[in-house]
Amino acid sequence: METALSVTRTIMEISTQVAIIGVGISIFLLLYRVIKGPTNPDRAVALDVMGITLMALAGLVTILLVTTKLNDVVLLIGILLFIGTIALAKFIEKGVIIERDDN
Amino acid sequence: MKINSNDLILKTMTSIIAFILLGFSIYLFFAGHNAPGGGFIGGLMTSAAIVLMNMAYGQEAMKSSLPINFRFLFKLGLLIALATGMGSFLFNEPFLSQTFAYFQLPVLGRTELATALLFDLGVYLTVIGITMTIILSIAEDHKEELSE
Numbered sequence: 001m002e003t004a005l006s007v008t009r010t011i012m013e014i015s016t017q018v019a020i021i022g023v024g025i026s027i028f029l030l031l032y033r034v035i036k037g038p039t040n041p042d043r044a045v046a047l048d049v050m051g052i053t054l055m056a057l058a059g060l061v062t063i064l065l066v067t068t069k070l071n072d073v074v075l076l077i078g079i080l081l082f083i084g085t086i087a088l089a090k091f092i093e094k095g096v097i098i099e100r101d102d103n
Numbered sequence: 104m105k106i107n108s109n110d111l112i113l114k115t116m117t118s119i120i121a122f123i124l125l126g127f128s129i130y131l132f133f134a135g136h137n138a139p140g141g142g143f144i145g146g147l148m149t150s151a152a153i154v155l156m157n158m159a160y161g162q163e164a165m166k167s168s169l170p171i172n173f174r175f176l177f178k179l180g181l182l183i184a185l186a187t188g189m190g191s192f193l194f195n196e197p198f199l200s201q202t203f204a205y206f207q208l209p210v211l212g213r214t215e216l217a218t219a220l221l222f223d224l225g226v227y228l229t230v231i232g233i234t235m236t237i238i239l240s241i242a243e244d245h246k247e248e249l250s251e
Contacts, residue, residue, distance in 0.1 A: 072131070072139045076148070079124060083151050083158075086113070090158060098154075098242040099161035 016063050023053050023060065044088040051081035110159060117159035124152035135223055142223030146230030153231075154238055162242060173239065177232025184225030187218065
């Protein structure tokens with residue numbers, strides 16, 4: 001029983017570390033797309049996916065540290081990402097984010 | 104008026120999501136100093152909700168439905184923070200010293216209330232005031248260029 005527990009714990013740690021490395025590589029690939037991206041919608045989508053990878057990273061760190069304190073952080077990143085994506089989409093579509101009545 | 108003003112999906116969604124954001128900000132504000140949260144991030148969430156409403160409904164509609172002078176708000180927040188710091192002088196304690204106690208509240212049960220929460224309220228108002236002042240000033244930038 002004890003050995004099974006330690007074996008599963010080791011498997012969990014190794015798989016989490018592999019996942020963190022994979023997410024890190026994907027962040028660099030997305031960074032390339034953000035900088036290079038031929039059109040602005042490409043950049044917007046890449047930034048959106050980058051936020052999702054950040055959420056995944058926070059979740060993986062939660063698994064690694066065996067804590068529930070970071071769950072709020074995942075929610076927080078998601079909400080800020082949502083507002084940022086809406087702002088970017090509105091800027092690309094209309095050229096203005098916060099509308100005024102004049103002009 | 105202008106090109107648009109017909110963001111039906113965005114406007115419908117905003118009226119629901121703004122409530123979730125404000126509730127989450129209040130949760131974060133009260134979760135502070137023992138768990139992730141506190142005045143700063145709570146204020147940031149509230150201003151995110153206000154920015155979302157600004158994006159959906161436009162600045163003029165928000166000015167009439169939420170008539171708050173944000174430049175006044177952060178002065179009020181700084182004054183509250185200073186007053187809670189000075190409040191410890193009344194009990195012959197050093198500046199900004201804090202205490203806490205447990206109370207039996209009707210709905211929440213046994214709750215820990217700390218004087219740091221009052222200081223956090225000052226931080227909360229200051230963060231809302233400064234964030235909204237910066238964002239709305241940047242949004243108004245174009246208008247002043249036109250009027251010159």
